[in-house]
Amino acid sequence: MADDILLSVRHLTHCFRLSKRQVLRAVDGISFDVQRGEIFGLVGESGSGKSTVARCVMNILRPTQGEILFNGVNVCDAAQRRANKKMLQTQRQIIFQDSASSLNPRMTAAEIIAEPMQINHITTPRGSCRAEAEFQLHYVGMDASYLDKYPPELSGGMRQRVAIARALSMEPELLVADEPIASLDVSIQAQIINLFKHLQEEHGFTFLFIAHDLAVVRYLCDRAAVLYHGKIVELAPTAELFSNPCHPYTKALLSAIPIPDPRKERARPLVKFDGKGLRGEGRLEEVSAGHLVWKEAET
Amino acid sequence: MNEDKFVQVGIRPPAEMRTAVPVKRRKDFPVVAAGVLAVIVLGCLFCGAVMTKDPAYMDLVNYSRPPDREFLFGTDTMGRDIFSMIWYGGRVSLLIGFLSTAVSTVIAVVFGSLSGMAPAWLDAVLMRAAEIILSIPNLLLVILIQAALGDANIWSISLVTGVTGWTSIAKVVRTEVRQMRESEYVVASRCMGGGFFHILWKHLTPNFISSIMFMAVMNVRTAIVSESTLSFIGIGLPLEIISWGSMLSLSEKALLSNAWWIILAPGAFLVVTLLCITDIGSFLRKNRKQSNL
Numbered sequence: 001m002a003d004d005i006l007l008s009v010r011h012l013t014h015c016f017r018l019s020k021r022q023v024l025r026a027v028d029g030i031s032f033d034v035q036r037g038e039i040f041g042l043v044g045e046s047g048s049g050k051s052t053v054a055r056c057v058m059n060i061l062r063p064t065q066g067e068i069l070f071n072g073v074n075v076c077d078a079a080q081r082r083a084n085k086k087m088l089q090t091q092r093q094i095i096f097q098d099s100a101s102s103l104n105p106r107m108t109a110a111e112i113i114a115e116p117m118q119i120n121h122i123t124t125p126r127g128s129c130r131a132e133a134e135f136q137l138h139y140v141g142m143d144a145s146y147l148d149k150y151p152p153e154l155s156g157g158m159r160q161r162v163a164i165a166r167a168l169s170m171e172p173e174l175l176v177a178d179e180p181i182a183s184l185d186v187s188i189q190a191q192i193i194n195l196f197k198h199l200q201e202e203h204g205f206t207f208l209f210i211a212h213d214l215a216v217v218r219y220l221c222d223r224a225a226v227l228y229h230g231k232i233v234e235l236a237p238t239a240e241l242f243s244n245p246c247h248p249y250t251k252a253l254l255s256a257i258p259i260p261d262p263r264k265e266r267a268r269p270l271v272k273f274d275g276k277g278l279r280g281e282g283r284l285e286e287v288s289a290g291h292l293v294w295k296e297a298e299t
Numbered sequence: 300m301n302e303d304k305f306v307q308v309g310i311r312p313p314a315e316m317r318t319a320v321p322v323k324r325r326k327d328f329p330v331v332a333a334g335v336l337a338v339i340v341l342g343c344l345f346c347g348a349v350m351t352k353d354p355a356y357m358d359l360v361n362y363s364r365p366p367d368r369e370f371l372f373g374t375d376t377m378g379r380d381i382f383s384m385i386w387y388g389g390r391v392s393l394l395i396g397f398l399s400t401a402v403s404t405v406i407a408v409v410f411g412s413l414s415g416m417a418p419a420w421l422d423a424v425l426m427r428a429a430e431i432i433l434s435i436p437n438l439l440l441v442i443l444i445q446a447a448l449g450d451a452n453i454w455s456i457s458l459v460t461g462v463t464g465w466t467s468i469a470k471v472v473r474t475e476v477r478q479m480r481e482s483e484y485v486v487a488s489r490c491m492g493g494g495f496f497h498i499l500w501k502h503l504t505p506n507f508i509s510s511i512m513f514m515a516v517m518n519v520r521t522a523i524v525s526e527s528t529l530s531f532i533g534i535g536l537p538l539e540i541i542s543w544g545s546m547l548s549l550s551e552k553a554l555l556s557n558a559w560w561i562i563l564a565p566g567a568f569l570v571v572t573l574l575c576i577t578d579i580g581s582f583l584r585k586n587r588k589q590s591n592l
Contacts, residue, residue: 060486060489060490085492089490090492093490094487094490096486098483101482101484102483102484102487104505105506106506107501115491115493116491116492119492119493119497166487
């Protein structure tokens with residue numbers, strides 16, 4: 001069972017220093033395991049610390065406390081990170097939210113996709129870097145005519161596909177997607193989500209998927225964790241989470257999903273969450289198999 | 300007055316709309332300056348075809364001759380033909396200009412990017428160091444290093460003017476890099492394992508090159524001027540190496556002997572070259588504001 005865990009986050013805390021006195025706890029002691037080959041969703045409102053988790057996993061931010069084990073390597077430890085540098089650089093990849101800023105406007109699509117291969121001096125299985133870039137572009141559903149286009153010439157969905165192709169070109173084990181669809185419009189979102197699902201089935205990589213769109217999480221993820229103010233309030237298999245939400249915040253969040261029927265929509269009760277029971281100490285308790293809910297400690 | 304009632308609000312009259320002509324990017328390209336500069340540079344490069352005399356030959360019969368048909372710009376106090384010397388010496392002056400610009404730009408780009416990518420405390424240290432160098436008068440620093448290096452030649456003068464002229468470019472580079480380093484393509488590249496020089500070359504340089512272009516071009520000018528200055532005050536190139544600066548170094552004696560052509564010919568060429576470079580430089584600066592992606 002332990003072999004199946006690809007990414008293990010243990011008591012991760014990250015504080016941002018806003019000024020000399022003010023410290024913001026963006027992520028507050030969260031723990032979760034991501035199993036090999038699953039799509040793990042992180043859901044939460046803006047400012048709940050989702051992106052901070054992703055950035056800690058990618059070593060962009062240094063966590064204040066806690067540890068992150070990837071393939072048994074503690075990525076927060078500088079010595080272990082150095083020893084496994086190559087593995088970490090190739091086996092984890094990130095896709096950012098805003099494709100306009102995650103692609104250099106002065107590089108062509110082919111250069112962008114080939115960049116990780118050039119950095120890591122990987123011998124390309126398909127001959128040249130360009131052939132490899134073309135293959136990856138086909139893989140994400142674009143043809144070779146886009147190879148020499150610059151990002152500003154591409155549409156948002158195209159750019160995001162190029163970013164996905166760049167991440168996939170290393171054939172990573174773990175793909176961290178930091179709200180990859182939030183900046184796209186709805187029809188393109190559907191395309192990209194289906195692309196993810198398709199790629200995951202074919203490739204079998206592990207996916208840490210960050211979103212604030214619950215419908216997407218329900219469709220795509222195997223398991224999901226709900227984040228609120230830097231804490232996981234509920235963690236369960238997606239089906240279980242949506243059919244049987246236990247924490248009041250999850251209930252409030254789920255009640256906010258609109259129903260595409262005006263009559264039902266108007267009659268639907270909207271649950272409000274006042275943030276009670278999340279101020280102090282507490283821990284996750286197992287309600288049923290694999291379903292964890294935050295319980296406030298009795299004081 | 301009556302018709303005012305029928306004017307629809309929010310719709311511009313056609314005459315007003317027509318004024319919004321799309322701005323052409325190469326509108327104010329300085330054709331004259333580029334042309335004159337091209338003539339001068341080509342003339343210097345292919346000076347063998349242009350020269351009428353051997354520029355180093357000292358014609359002791361015809362010294363200090365005013366311009367005439369044989370000696371187009373006259374001869375100097377040692378009997379050398381100034382017309383030939385200008386083309387021949389322009390090579391050295393322009394070479395010094397470009398070499399020292401290359402040196403200073405490379406130093407500035409590396410130093411500025413290093414400072415821009417560094418944590419805040421190291422950035423502060425590096426920038427204060429640059430400001431200290433910037434605050435010392437440039438000429439003083441040039442003279443100091445030149446004196447330490449010993450005898451002047453083309454390479455040492457290029458090096459000295461390059462080493463002293465990078466600070467302002469470095470500050471611009473640093474500011475641009477500070478803005479760019481948080482952008483996600485730099486973060487993504489670092490996640491993939493891109494090293495400092497990879498990020499510098501692939502991501503940063505293409506994005507800030509346009510903002511330092513103007514300053515780099517101006518550095519060519521500064522280097523040519525400081526070579527002339529050094530030669531004029533006597534610690535630059537020796538008299539036997541012909542350059543515009545070393546030709547001008549004869550001018551104090553020429554002033555006394557009333558030989559105006561010895562000063563005017565190389566001086567005019569120097570000024571024209573500098574004007575052309577300045578003109579192109581200011582075009583680059585103006586054009587940059589429009590061409591931002």
